[in-house]
Amino acid sequence: MSSIKTEIRSGAYYDSVILMQLQRSLADLPTVIDAGVVMGTEANKDLLEQSGLLVDEIKGANADDLVIVVKAENEKKAQKALEQVDDLVAARRSRDAVDQEFLPKSQESAAKTLPDAKWTLISVPGRYAAGVSREALRLGTHVFLYSDNVSLEEEIALKKKGAEKGLLVMGPDCGTAIINGIGLGFANQVRKGSIGMVAASGTGLQQVSVRIHQLGRGLTHALGTGGRDLTSQVGGLTARMSLELLDRDPETKVIVLVSKPPDPEAADGMINFARGLSKPVVINFIGYASTLQQIDNLYFTTTFDDTAAAAVKLADDSKLTQEEEDLHLDQFNSGQKYLRGLFSGGTLAYEALLILDYYLPTVYSNVPINKEYRLKNSLVSQGHTIVDLGEDEFTVGRLHPMMDHELRIRRLEAESEDPETALILLDIVLGYGSHPDPAAELVPAIKTARSKAKKAGRYLEVVTVISGTDADPQDMKSQEEQFLGAGARVFHSNDAAARFVGRLVRTLEGKEAQENSESFKPVDLESLTGEFSAINVGLESFTESLLAQNVEAVQVDWKPAAGGDPDLMALLEKMKG
Amino acid sequence: MSSIKTEIRSGAYYDSVILMQLQRSLADLPTVIDAGVVMGTEANKDLLEQSGLLVDEIKGANADDLVIVVKAENEKKAQKALEQVDDLVAARRSRDAVDQEFLPKSQESAAKTLPDAKWTLISVPGRYAAGVSREALRLGTHVFLYSDNVSLEEEIALKKKGAEKGLLVMGPDCGTAIINGIGLGFANQVRKGSIGMVAASGTGLQQVSVRIHQLGRGLTHALGTGGRDLTSQVGGLTARMSLELLDRDPETKVIVLVSKPPDPEAADGMINFARGLSKPVVINFIGYASTLQQIDNLYFTTTFDDTAAAAVKLADDSKLTQEEEDLHLDQFNSGQKYLRGLFSGGTLAYEALLILDYYLPTVYSNVPINKEYRLKNSLVSQGHTIVDLGEDEFTVGRLHPMMDHELRIRRLEAESEDPETALILLDIVLGYGSHPDPAAELVPAIKTARSKAKKAGRYLEVVTVISGTDADPQDMKSQEEQFLGAGARVFHSNDAAARFVGRLVRTLEGKEAQENSESFKPVDLESLTGEFSAINVGLESFTESLLAQNVEAVQVDWKPAAGGDPDLMALLEKMKG
Secondary structure (H helix, E strand, O other), rough: OOOEEEEEEEOOOOOOHHHHHHHHHHHHOEEEEEEEEEEEEEEHHHHHOOOOOOOOOHHHOOOOOOEEEEEEEOOHHHHHHOOOOHHHHHHHHHOOOOOOOOOOOOOHHHHHHHHOEEEEEEOOOHHHHHHHHHHHHOOOEEEOOOOOOOHHHHHHHHHHHHHHHHHEEEOOOOOOOOOOOOEEEEEEEOOOOEEEEEEEHHHHHHHHHHHHHHHOEEEEEEEEEOOOOOOOOOOOOHHHHHHHHHHHHHOOEEEEEEEEOOOOOHHHHHHHHHHOOOOOOOEEEOOOOOOEEEEEEEOOOOHHHHHHHHHHHHHHOOOOOOOOOOOOOHHHOOOOOOOEEOOOOOHHHHHHHHHHHOOOOOOOEOOOOOOHHHHOOOOOOOOOOOEEEEOOOOOOOOOOOOOOOHHHHHHHHHHHHHHOOEEEEEEEEEOOOOOOOOOHHHHHHHHHHHHHHOOOOOOOOOEEEEEEOOOOOOHHHHHHHHHHOOEEEEHHHHHHHHHHHHHHHHOOOOOOOOOOOOOOOOOOOOHHOOOOOEEEEOHHHHHHHHOOOOOEEEEEEOOHHHHOOOHHHHHHHHHOO | OOOOOOOOOOOOOOHHHHHHHHHHHHHOOEEEEEEEEOOOOOHHHHHHHHHOOOOHHHOOOOEEEEEEEEEEEOOHHHHHHOOOOHHHHHHHHHOOOOOOOOOOOOHHHHHHHHOOOOEEEOOOHHHHHHHHHHHHOOOOOOEEEOOOOOHHHHHHHHHHHHHOOOEEEEOOOOOOOEEEEEEEOOHHHHHHHHEEEEOOOOHHHHHHHHHHHHOOOOEEEEEEOOOOOOOOOOOHHHHHHHHHHHHHOOOOOOOEEEEEEOOOHHHHHHHHHHHHOOOOEEEEEEOOOOOOOEOEEEOOOOOOHHHHHHHHHHHHOOOOOOOOOOOOOHHOOOOOEEEEEEEEEEHHHHHHHHHOOOOOOOOOOOOOOHHEEEEOOOOOOOEEEEEEOOOHOOOOOOOOOOOOOOOHHHHHHHHHOOOEEEEEEEEEEOOOOOOOHHHHHHHHHHHHHHHHHHHHOOOOOEEEEOOOOOOOOOOHHHHHHHHOOOOOOOOOOOOOHHHHHHHHHHHHHHOOOOOOOOOOOOOOOOHHHOOOOOEEOOHHHHHHHHHHHEEEOOOOOOOHHHHHHHHHHHHHHHHHO
């Protein structure tokens, strides 16, 4: 019969590499059948049970207790194995320790050893992580906080402190970052390039960066934020600081933003923030469904492959920056603010509403997307209005407005007399079945409306979408020239026209896309682009990884202060100030 | 003082071209200030009011009444203008009538005049339209039903009748179609090409077809369905028949499906149907947000421009048809059916869940998309399971599974012993920070699991995603070879791996994508590709358009039967059988 022996060490601190190595060493002893070395959490006890290692003695252990279990052929052998624990730990320690002549005992002395270090990597157990992070911020370094099991309250407090000081708090539970080619935590060796990343998702960041590399392109920097950054409570503070930073980085041409699906309000906030940036941003909020795949500088994607492909395509595109449009806003009278769209095509009206929803808070219509914004009376505009004059209500015993312009001309006249009207949007649908010469009827009406407005001291912008082909019976080219001759703008794409109108009216309202009132001190760009060096507290393998990448790093020989006693630790921290 | 005179003609039938022309003729008389000629609907009375033409006498008119209003300088002149109404109508009629020697008085005689006509275009007022459509179906023609104001019940009945007979009922309120280059109703002159369209949206169809033309490509056919086809009540019957038809058309390479946002259940039904087709389908349900932009043969787009661009791109792509994969299903034991995904990367697990949601009804997880499908115990799989072993619950005092494979190896062993497990999915994340040689630990475990399964008469498929670059410290090539050597499949994209796994497990469950049990008689392909000719009932301009396109068309000199009396009309129709 085999025998199981256990030992519980209360409040003992070993880092998890040591625990793994100890477990392996015990299991490798010739007399041992199986072994477990874990902290006494419920999940870990369940795991021990699955392996048949959960005995009564350890059922009462708690999360702070180190539990060592050995299963051997007999009691004596099990006991003997247990007695080797300290020797095994000592042996592993001396063999694997980072090859560093002097291991500073505190972050402060590490900072003195490496005064240029701008980063601290932290991977101590969750309950100690906030304290270590506070110390890192106090010492003026950015924090790469790998530890998980850190409370939301502590995360918020740390990020606020960082925002005040212009320091990034990446994490908790941040597994990955690449700073100027140097990987922190889990990170792939990815080619240098022109794509920057911000991710609230460790393996999402890794997979996208790897796919970008596989596509032959590369990264400037990739900044992790921790998985909870884009919740409404945290509000994406680290993501915002990171996006703003990459937007200033001259090497970054395109930014990728990846996250598990954020809370809807946090998503909206992030989207608005990203829309205020000057660079294209590819957004993959995994599982987030967007009603437009592109709006202004934002590109929505749904999988990591699409995300990498879209970023690469944008990075390869030479004309990335949107041309500054001259919207001639000074021509408008100060009371002019509203859009009036008079459509003959129902689905064109609907598409325009869909697109304008990204520009204007409220557009009234007789075919509204949101029923709240239904026009009280289809014949009378309210605020911004898109009316579909081809709706059934208008076509009883009456020709469709694509054949008969009577209704539109009367409405055009009424709208142009409204001193609040700034812009009239008209669709001109050519082709068989439609009016044989729309310009003949609409152009005089436009001319009259515009000159009347002018006399009244207003500027009336008329935007037309001509939907037709060069083979249509109406002679599209001549139609276009006539509308241009009346001072109207002409688009051939409803999509493009709606976006133009959206930008114009939004700007007229003084509501710029960018409302990024910065609630943080901007991060010094030099943190990314300067010589990299870091302090590491926790997993020694992270220091080893940094050294393998030929950068300076110092491992802190960290132990919980005051033997891990929470009250004493808090007191010590307070004394430091 | 000006004077307004009115006349009401009850139950009089004039088509709406006549009404428009009469209104114009009256308004053009030198003595007339303004005129209105409309059916007496509430909307039309509101319009008259806006033009200052609504007088008390006509406030009581109803929708069947023709209302004529004239505003002139004085009473006498107004009266005089009114007296000219019949002459004006007669003059217009003789001038504009279709140039056709013999105008058949009934659809039946029109069908005798043009026996090869496969299409009837109908644009009579809504209250007569269902009867005319039934007659068209009885005569064996497809119906292009332009009329609006037709009830939902009538639409459903007509479409069911059409489905029985293999005849399309396009509409009611269908404005647009292109059959083999011939435009019906409102349609642009669009180049011939390899893109087919189905649209529950008239100007949507026009705008997309125009954009395709502008991009230098063209259409095979474009089939309108009417705006209500994709509601849950109608269930997209016309859209299904049209999609199935275009799927059989050898000239159509890519299909575009456009609609205003359908009811969610109707959308799901259409998506499933389209997924069962053999050709790529570009779907734009305007305002519909999809959590994946592409799945199997489906491509989701959000604006008409994107839709045209995607269709053109697919039409230009030479390798469109998905290669038939050999999934080696015969290797599996009949009891094997479940996927077990053991992830170390949290967001990789999440992306896999998102993609698998399109293949499998239920996947359990400790990080589920839908909380209903949370694993009761993260340590025990249920049905299809994706488990993220990097979740906080597993990492207290334990290394992350990207560094320590202990947990995954134990779980792999347990899963492989489950006789219902068919497939194990593993992510292998390379790079700094990760285990220096994952293959060294996982490959022996895979080999053992597969050989144990084999001994038990089962075939265990192991799919791995290696997320890494050729520059990573682990030597990706050698890692890949070791996994391949153990008989595992290797992907470098999590996206591609999840889709492969989805297809395999779905097929194993016997649930094919296509469940298109056809509830209709398929439409004869010859209807589209054969010589085009049509019967037109209603707006004469539609016949003129057809003649202008050099095809045979016959205008029916239609008047409502029995003077438009609903009961008598029903009786007459019944007698015809």
